[in-house]
Amino acid sequence: MRTVTFGVANSLDNFIARADGGVDWLQWTEEVAAFTSRFWKTIDTVVMGRKTYEVAAQRGTPAYPGVTNYVCSRTLTQNPAPAVELVTEDAVGFVARLKQGKGKGICIMGGGQLAAALFEGDVIDEVGLNVHPVLLGSGIPLFLPMQRQIDLELSEHQPLGNGCVLLRYRVKHRRRAAA
C-alpha cells in the first residue's frame, strides 16, 4: 500500500501562511532543502485542495514537477490547468483508491478542509511538520476542527540549525486492528 503523508511547514501557533497567504516567515535552508529532496524521492503524487492550488497557481507554480498533481474540488467543473488533474469525487474515496494502486508515496499539500476530511476518513498515514520558531498570531490554519481524535506516534524529530524543528508522526489507524 502507498504511504500518504501530510507534510507542511507551520508556525508554532499552527498557521501555514499569513491571512493574505504570505509565507515570508518561512526559512529555507540547505538542511531543509536536503530533507525536502530526500522526501521528494519517495513520492510520485501530490494531492491538494482547490484553495492550495489557487495560491500555488497565483505564484506561477500550479503544479509540482515530476509528479502527478491532483486538485480536489467540489466547485470546479473543469480542469484548471493542463498540468493538474481535477478530482470532483469524494476526496477520501479517491485517496483510498490511490493508496491501493501501484506507485510511490502520496503527499497531501496544504492544510484546511482537504486535510481535515482525509484525517477523519483515516487515509493519512504520516504527518510531517517543519515547526518554525514564531507565533504569527493570525493566518491560514494548519488544522481545522475535526469530528474525531487522531492518535499519533512520534517517528522522527530533528532540530535544525535555524531553530526550526522537524517532527514526523505515524497515524494510528482505526482500521488497522481489523485489517
Next chain:
Amino acid sequence: MRTVTFGVANSLDNFIARADGGVDWLQWTEEVAAFTSRFWKTIDTVVMGRKTYEVAAQRGTPAYPGVTNYVCSRTLTQNPAPAVELVTEDAVGFVARLKQGKGKGICIMGGGQLAAALFEGDVIDEVGLNVHPVLLGSGIPLFLPMQRQIDLELSEHQPLGNGCVLLRYRVKHRRRAAA
C-alpha cells in the same frame, strides 16, 4: 529581572483541553515529573486567568502549593479563595511590575486570553510546550489570535520516551534593542 515562562502541555493541533475541559489525553510519566520538578524549583509565582483558575478550582486544586498564586480577572470583584490573590488591574502592567521585583521565576498557567494579552504586551520571556502526539480535533485553544507576530528562538528540545516532545523557546523581545 525575573523570568516569565508560559508553559503548558498541548496536543499537536494546539489544544490544552477537550471542549469540556477534559485532559484524559495528557500523559504523565516519570520523565515529565522530573522535568516539572526541576522547573518548579525555578519559580515562586504562578499567574493564571480566571477561566484557568475556575477549571483548577473545580478539580479541587484552586492554588499551586509553595508558590504565590495570582488570578487575573476583569469580572471578579473579590478574592475567590484564600489561597489565591485576585488581580483586577491590567495584567500586562501587573506582570511587568512583578518582573521588576525580587524573586524567582514566574509561570503563566493556561492558554487563552491572558497568554495572548501577555504575549502582545511583550512580558513573556519563555515558552515551554509538552507537545503530545495527538490531534484532538476540537477543544480549548492554546493560542488565541494576536495583533502581532512573536518571534522565538529555540532553546531546548527533548523527545520523551512516550512520544511527547518538550520544546522550549526564548521570546525575542521588541524592546531589547532599546534597553
